[in-house]
Amino acid sequence: MTQTAKPSVQHPGLKPNKLGLTRRDYEGTQSTLCAGCGHDSITAAIVQAFFELDMPPHRVAKLSGIGCSSKTPTYFLSEAHGFNSLHGRMPSIATGANAANSDLAYIGVSGDGDSLSIGLGGFCHLIRRNVNMLYMLENNGVYGLTKGQFSASADVGTKAKRGEENQMRPIDPASMALTLGASFVARSFSGDKKQLVPLIKAGLTHRGFALVDIISPCVTFNDHEGSTKSYAHTREHGHEVVETDFVPLLHEIKAEQDHGASTAVTMHDGSVVRFRSVDEHYDPTDRDAAYAHLKKLQAKGEVATGLLFIEPTSRDLHAFENTVDEPLVGVPFEKLCPGSGVLTELQSRWR
Amino acid sequence: MDQGSRDRTDDFVVTNDFVIKVATVNGTGSASANGMLMQAIFRMGVPVSGKNVFPSNIQGLPTWYEIRVNKDGHVARSRHVDLMVAMNPKTYEQDIAEVRPGGAVLFDSSWPLDEELFRADVLFLGVPLSHMCVENFTGARERILMKNIAYVGAVAALLSIDVEVIEEMLGEKFSAKQHLMDSNNVAIRLGYDYAMEHFAGLLRVRLEAMDANRDSVLMTGNMAAALGCVYAGATVGAWYPITPATSLMDSFRGFCAKLRKDPETGKNLYCVIQAEDELAAIGMVLGAGWMGARAFTPTSGAGLSLMNEFLGLAYYAEIPAVIFDVQRAGPSTGMPTRTQQGDFFTVAFASHGDTKHILLFPGDPTECFYFAVKAFDLAERFQTPVFVVSDLDIGMNDWVCDKLEWDDAFVPDRGKVLSAEDLQGMDQFYRYLDVDGDGIPARSLPGVDPKGAYFTRGSGHDRFGRYTEDGDLYQDVVDRIARKIEGAAEALPPPEVRLDNDAAVGLVTVGSCRGAVLEAIELLAEEGIALDFLRVTGFPFSTAVEEFLLSHDLNIVVEQNRDGQLKRLLMLETAVPKRKLASVLDYQGSPLSAHVVVQGVRDQLGLVAVEAG
Numbered sequence: 010m011t012q013t014a015k016p017s018v019q020h021p022g023l024k025p026n027k028l029g030l031t032r033r034d035y036e037g038t039q040s041t042l043c044a045g046c047g048h049d050s051i052t053a054a055i056v057q058a059f060f061e062l063d064m065p066p067h068r069v070a071k072l073s074g075i076g077c078s079s080k081t082p083t084y085f086l087s088e089a090h091g092f093n094s095l096h097g098r099m100p101s102i103a104t105g106a107n108a109a110n111s112d113l114a115y116i117g118v119s120g121d122g123d124s125l126s127i128g129l130g131g132f133c134h135l136i137r138r139n140v141n142m143l144y145m146l147e148n149n150g151v152y153g154l155t156k157g158q159f160s161a162s163a164d165v166g167t168k169a170k171r172g173e174e175n176q177m178r179p180i181d182p183a184s185m186a187l188t189l190g191a192s193f194v195a196r197s198f199s200g201d202k203k204q205l206v207p208l209i210k211a212g213l214t215h216r217g218f219a220l221v222d223i224i225s226p227c228v229t230f231n232d233h234e235g236s237t238k239s240y241a242h243t244r245e246h247g248h249e250v251v252e253t254d255f256v257p258l259l260h261e262i263k264a265e266q267d268h269g270a271s272t273a274v275t276m277h278d279g280s281v282v283r284f285r286s287v288d289e290h291y292d293p294t295d296r297d298a299a300y301a302h303l304k305k306l307q308a309k310g311e312v313a314t315g316l317l318f319i320e321p322t323s324r325d326l327h328a329f330e331n332t333v334d335e336p337l338v339g340v341p342f343e344k345l346c347p348g349s350g351v352l353t354e355l356q357s358r359w360r
Numbered sequence: 361m362d363q364g365s366r367d368r369t370d371d372f373v374v375t376n377d378f379v380i381k382v383a384t385v386n387g388t389g390s391a392s393a394n395g396m397l398m399q400a401i402f403r404m405g406v407p408v409s410g411k412n413v414f415p416s417n418i419q420g421l422p423t424w425y426e427i428r429v430n431k432d433g434h435v436a437r438s439r440h441v442d443l444m445v446a447m448n449p450k451t452y453e454q455d456i457a458e459v460r461p462g463g464a465v466l467f468d469s470s471w472p473l474d475e476e477l478f479r480a481d482v483l484f485l486g487v488p489l490s491h492m493c494v495e496n497f498t499g500a501r502e503r504i505l506m507k508n509i510a511y512v513g514a515v516a517a518l519l520s521i522d523v524e525v526i527e528e529m530l531g532e533k534f535s536a537k538q539h540l541m542d543s544n545n546v547a548i549r550l551g552y553d554y555a556m557e558h559f560a561g562l563l564r565v566r567l568e569a570m571d572a573n574r575d576s577v578l579m580t581g582n583m584a585a586a587l588g589c590v591y592a593g594a595t596v597g598a599w600y601p602i603t604p605a606t607s608l609m610d611s612f613r614g615f616c617a618k619l620r621k622d623p624e625t626g627k628n629l630y631c632v633i634q635a636e637d638e639l640a641a642i643g644m645v646l647g648a649g650w651m652g653a654r655a656f657t658p659t660s661g662a663g664l665s666l667m668n669e670f671l672g673l674a675y676y677a678e679i680p681a682v683i684f685d686v687q688r689a690g691p692s693t694g695m696p697t698r699t700q701q702g703d704f705f706t707v708a709f710a711s712h713g714d715t716k717h718i719l720l721f722p723g724d725p726t727e728c729f730y731f732a733v734k735a736f737d738l739a740e741r742f743q744t745p746v747f748v749v750s751d752l753d754i755g756m757n758d759w760v761c762d763k764l765e766w767d768d769a770f771v772p773d774r775g776k777v778l779s780a781e782d783l784q785g786m787d788q789f790y791r792y793l794d795v796d797g798d799g800i801p802a803r804s805l806p807g808v809d810p811k812g813a814y815f816t817r818g819s820g821h822d823r824f825g826r827y828t829e830d831g832d833l834y835q836d837v838v839d840r841i842a843r844k845i846e847g848a849a850e851a852l853p854p855p856e857v858r859l860d861n862d863a864a865v866g867l868v869t870v871g872s873c874r875g876a877v878l879e880a881i882e883l884l885a886e887e888g889i890a891l892d893f894l895r896v897t898g899f900p901f902s903t904a905v906e907e908f909l910l911s912h913d914l915n916i917v918v919e920q921n922r923d924g925q926l927k928r929l930l931m932l933e934t935a936v937p938k939r940k941l942a943s944v945l946d947y948q949g950s951p952l953s954a955h956v957v958v959q960g961v962r963d964q965l966g967l968v969a970v971e972a973g
Contacts, residue, residue, distance in 0.1 A: 065810075066810065066813075067806075067807060067808075067809060067810040067812075067813055068807055070651075070806050070807070082815075083815060083827070087813065088810040088813045089806075089813055090650075090804075090805075090806035090807070090812070090813050090814065090815075090816070091813075091814075091815040091816065091817075092647075092650060092815075092816045092817070093815060093816070093817040093818070093819065094643070094646075094673065094818065095643075095669055095670060095673055095818060098639065098640075098643050098669075098670065100640070100643075101598075101635065101639065101640035101641075101642075101643025101644045101646075101647065102643050102644070102646055102647035102650070103647060104598075104633065104640070104643075104644050104647060105596060105598060105633075105643065105644030105645055105646060105647025105648040105649075105650075105651075105655065106647035106648060106650055106651045106806075107647070108596050108598075108631040108633060108644065108647070108648055108653075109595065109596050109631075109647070109648035109651035109652065109653035109655065110651040110652070110653070110806065110807060112807065113806060113807045130636055130637065130640075131636065131639070131640055131643070133636075134635075134636040134640065138633075326633075327631075330628060330631045330632070330633070331627050331628050332627060332628050332629075332630075332631050333622050333625060333627040333628065333629055334625070334627070337595040337596065337629070337630070337631060337653055338595075338651050338652045338653050338805070340595065340629055342593045342771075342772055344622075344629060345590075345593040345594075345595065345620070345629060346590075346591050346592075346593055346770070347590065347591065347619045348766065348768050349765070349766040349767070349768050351619060352587075352591075352764055352765070352766045355587070356577045356763055356764060359577040359578050359579050360399075360402070360403060360573075360577060360578060
């Protein structure tokens with residue numbers, strides 16, 4: 010089949026953002042995923058987040074690996090450069106791209122097969138390098154394009170469509186990311202746009218690596234009775250530990266807004282993430298406590314959601330590498346080539 | 361006449377034509393001592409080479425260093441050892457057996473040499489190196505290190521190497537470390553004085569200053585390639601450590617630490633990332649190339665195998681990348697510290713599916729520099745991965761080679777990259793549309809302009825950059841890419857051709873084999889066998905390569921692998937008939953020697969005579 014463009018219907022009622030762009034300007038081509046796929050809801054949340062952040066689409070780079078989830082960057086931001094890379098290899102492409110051009114916003118979309126099996130090594134090292142990007146892990150517990158094999162995130166006891174039961178322990182990206190030192194770890198559900206949109210905005214604004222693990226049910230292969238990643242199961246067992254609100258820089262905070270007993274974390278650019286703990290005493294800036302709480306809920310069969318952990322002042326790849334503030338792609342050749350004089354001088358010592 | 365059958369009478373002294381081999385134990389600090397010996401000969405203006413033969417080991421296994429001195433400039437490896445510096449008792453037997461009749465063995469006489477090891481036709485020169493070092497130095501480590509410097513002193517005395525040259529070198533090396541300079545000077549004198557006192561004038565080989573190295577420098581291919589990356593304007597390097605490519609990135613970092621600091625902030629105008637594996641290393645290079653940076657990765661065979669899938673992506677999605685393949689003996693882990701030319705097939709067609717890659721084959725470190733610069737230009741011009749294919753011998757050994765020159769008017773060839781202005785002036789931008797008819801479409805870089813946006817992908821796409829599974833649209837793109845790569849053949853560095861002999865038979869070679877093959881041609885000419893010379897420097901092959909092959913009755917391809925990979929590539933990719941090609945192969949892991957070529961050519965020509973008869 011061939012890529013299909015969305016019909017260019019103009020909706021005169023669409024409200025523009027500060028750049029004068031409408032939500033349609035943040036969309037991409039028509040999705041070719043199954044009707045009802047969780048991934049499509051996530052795409053819609055991504056569109057909304059970018060639109061509301063007033064980000065110029067062409068200043069975004071969108072990347073993915075291979076799999077159903079990795080197809081989705083085609084479905085948003087058609088004016089952004091995209092890179093649909095190899096299975097499990099998006100992290101290295103994103104790292105190199107970010108090394109070369111630190112000026113763009115980076116969003117990577119991956120799945121549980123892509124990130125937790127074939128690409129687990131690269132995923133871990135992406136976290137370790139704290140590459141400045143938002144990493145969306147659309148997690149459904151199965152391989153969709155190859156028709157329903159368990160993935161590494163499948164829970165013990167979850168049943169495949171044909172009845173087979175998974176025996177092995179799952180790899181949980183959120184708790185793994187916490188132990189690897191990730192500076193931003195969130196989890197959400199594709200069916201909860203209200204929670205997801207502020208998380209995407211906060212993740213995009215965070216300087217460093219931001220993981221959003223999103224339970225995204227596969228309607229075709231993993232939405233049946235006995236599956237722990239179905240819509241029904243996730244709705245029933247999802248457990249929001251913190252409510253998150255994202256306030257962009259210079260955004261007027263309305264006085265009447267009730268923040269309850271909220272706490273605020275200021276991001277590197279001055280924007281603010283507000284939390285309201287649903288669970289008593291939950292502190293999303295305490296890595297060990299976050300990990301312990303996650304595990305405690307997991308033991309009860311519950312899935313902790315929300316912004317689980319944030320370290321707003323972490324050092325990213327460019328800080329480790331001590332690179333110049335300007336993007337390397339923008340450095341003129343004259344500043345890079347030392348010239349003939351230096352060559353002569355160097356060689357005078359090679360004797 | 362084979363160089364090895366050269367007769368000498370006892371009163372015959374050979375000047376500037378000999379081989380020294382130093383046998384030591386890995387990890388004892390002998391490498392720098394041996395390098396010093398070679399450097400001293402270089403500074404005396406005499407053509408010289410130094411080949412390090414080392415194990416995959418940190419400490420304890422035997423290691424050798426071979427120095428060949430030849431006034432005529434033939435410095436390929438030679439199997440004939442005139443002076444063996446035998447410092448490793450574990451290999452005494454084989455080392456002593458290797459010395460040519462009339463040659464000499466220098467050994468540490470602190471302990472007696474086993475009776476059985478002595479040979480009547482070889483001179484044994486015992487210097488009590490360990491004793492001297494125990495008496496003059498303190499601490500186990502210093503005693504071991506200084507023993508190396510002491511044998512350098514002894515060798516200097518035996519061969520008439522100017523000891524002042526060595527002292528001058530020590531002065532430069534240890535200018536900031538007075539203590540080390542003092543120790544080294546003492547050690548040099550210990551060996552030198554002892555040898556002068558006991559063995560002066562005994563050796564039948566010696567050195568005499570010449571002026572052959574005025575326009576030369578000493579460098580390794582990896583150093584030169586790294587410097588080429590700096591000069592080409594590369595900003596992103598990603599790699600996974602692997603022998604024998606490691607020193608390339610080490611050198612790049614070293615050069616950048618001095619030459620690539622922002623003068624105002626002191627921050628880096630480059631980014632070197634040590635990747636988690638070679639898959640990630642090439643992925644990072646492609647990510648950076650996609651963004652418009654000049655990016656590279658150095659690797660060797662095992663790393664290349666891991667990179668295969670990404671190389672197909674780069675070829676098909678048309679992303680510039682530069683890969684340095686410093687070849688070592690394969691397959692698998694193979695012999696990681698031994699040289700070979702066994703990756704030609706791997707690099708020429710890396711990846712599944714139909715691919716063909718641009719390759720450059722430097723023949724020495726000087727070419728590593730120029731070809732590195734060229735590789736970045738070609739990669740961007742043709743929007744594809746370009747491989748600079750050297751080997752362990754070129755990459756890691758110090759070579760005496762032509763000084764590098766740089767033209768300050770150089771402007772990098774960035775290829776067809778559209779600016780925001782270009783894009784704004786277009787009705788519509790399509791990434792893979794062959795507007796100019798040369799198979800090379802224009803590309804846009806992320807972040808430049810909304811009109812330039814497209815999807816880079818390894819899945820099927822049409823000329824407009826859209827996803828497709830339509831056979832015709834798919835084929836349209838892959839056929840164009842094939843045309844594009846073919847078009848690169850004449851843009852590569854021209855092959856080296858020597859038709860002086862206007863012979864019916866051509867010797868064809870590649871890379872580090874150059875020196876041994878040219879020496880063999882001279883030796884065979886003395887036997888009345890005339891041979892023309894072709895050194896291939898790039899792939900796809902240019903018409904000059906094809907014409908050379910077609911114009912000779914027989915082309916003997918000399919290369920360092922088991923399967924005649926270059927010969928087979930020539931068979932596949934040129935019009936030359938199979939009967940016109942023959943092979944001389946050497947793949948035991950050491951740099952090539954002329955005698956292997958001489959013998960191989962004799963054998964091949966014998967076969968031809970039988971066939972013709």
